[in-house]
Amino acid sequence: MNRYENPRIPSEARIRYLDGDYQVETPGTFVRCAVTGTAIPLDELKYWSVELQEPYVDAHASMKRYLETQVKN
Numbered sequence: 292m293n294r295y296e297n298p299r300i301p302s303e304a305r306i307r308y309l310d311g312d313y314q315v316e317t318p319g320t321f322v323r324c325a326v327t328g329t330a331i332p333l334d335e336l337k338y339w340s341v342e343l344q345e346p347y348v349d350a351h352a353s354m355k356r357y358l359e360t361q362v363k364n
Contacts, residue, residue, distance in 0.1 A: 308339040324348035
């Protein structure tokens with residue numbers, strides 16, 4: 292292994308979530324779902340909330356958080 296290669300040791304990234312994209316603020320290999328706590332590899336990250344600045348493992352987790360944060364009348 293070349294001394295400049297990163298062996299991809301699993302580490303949690305810090306992400307800034309944008310509309311349709313995200314910016315990596317602190318490099319890492321995964322983020323944690325805000326609802327389930329499941330580790331999500333960055334290359335599999337598809338669901339997040341720009342407003343809440345949090346990631347979700349799947350559409351079900353995203354919908355669950357959405358429903359939790361809606362104002363109840």
